[in-house]
Amino acid sequence: MNLADKRFIVFEGIDGCGKSTQAKLLTERLNLVGIPVHLTAEPSSRPIGKMIRDIFAHRMEADERTIAALFVADRLDHVINHEEGIRTKLEQGFTVICDRYYLSSYAYQGSLVPLDWVMKANALSVELAKPALHIFIDIPVELSMERISKSRAQLEPYETHENLVRVRAAYLKVIELLKNEDHIVTIDGTQSIDWIAEQIWKAVEEVSSL
Template sequence: MSLAQGRFIAFEGGEGAGKSTQARLLAEALRARGLGVVVTREPGGTPGAEAIRSLLLHPPGEAGWTPEAEALLFAAARADHVARLIRPTLARGEWVICDRFVDSSRAYQGGAGGLGDAAVTALHAFGSDGLRPDRVILLEAEEAALAGRLSARGAAADAIEGRSAAYHRAVAAAFHALAEADPQGFARIDALGSPEEVHARILAAIADLIP
């Protein structure tokens, strides 16, 4: 008896877009349909990648990482994550739902960080054999709305969340460009509204993937 096909869904978007909440709601909905689901995150998801996450979000020293070093660390964390968690899960016929994947590196380090898309995708080709999600869910909202959500959290910003508004605008523009260039791979979802409303939009956007 053959295994059901595993699917890989990545959630992307700026800080405060609701990625973690929507990843959880999607996992619950898929499990209710009898599907095996693993929810993970980037950077992180495996012991090695979680160790690198700590270095990225709380870098040593005042200057932090150079853009090049940051991109290499993200790629290293992703390589471990893909090899040790994502590919084995998909091979078992289960779904992987990931809070951020390579398109975050393309938008943050490649776009806003100025490294360019070619450098980031080359690192991904080497470290993770170019693995792509079956669908990227890009949660989009106006800058002011996301800023309000972040303020409501009340948590201290990490090294990336705490960057300038101009940097985060550049991230949003980079995500927009990536989605425009790959309309089949990306589902652009309005992130405003109740969690249940946004969840319904996401289910509709991946209906063709659900058995």
């Protein structure tokens, strides 16, 4: 891991876990202490990411293998593009906070297509920009379904009880698999927003180069 990667933090979790809210709160808190932050997300806002969003919005059709490959391509572009890519922002001195990264592919696509393929396909992105910290906000599937049904007019393809059970199980499997390779902190997402934010701050403080 190079020094730049030590300022790279990723939020993970099943839909409705609150990671996007917490990513924004962490960005604000880091800004308050004078740390410049680039907040980003996957799928990205670039052309491949927009294609993925069109699939999720039911404007395009694609099978799981195609979706998995699109995420690989979008992620690599997200890492290396010279406009607002992750590596570019790290080189410019920003701390980068990303809402979803390769653990999402391992959990979402790796639960439907061979996990080994998904991990190998994402290997270059992992090599080029490996986070110092993955924050996995864990919630029960029942709470996930309750939250997303209240906040969505239309559910995305993965947002069914059956799929989310599979995805959460895949997350837990991958976290165990990578426990000696990646710094992954699991936080109870059923607690209050403020409590979760404080646990995240404690985890971030342990990343010494921030």
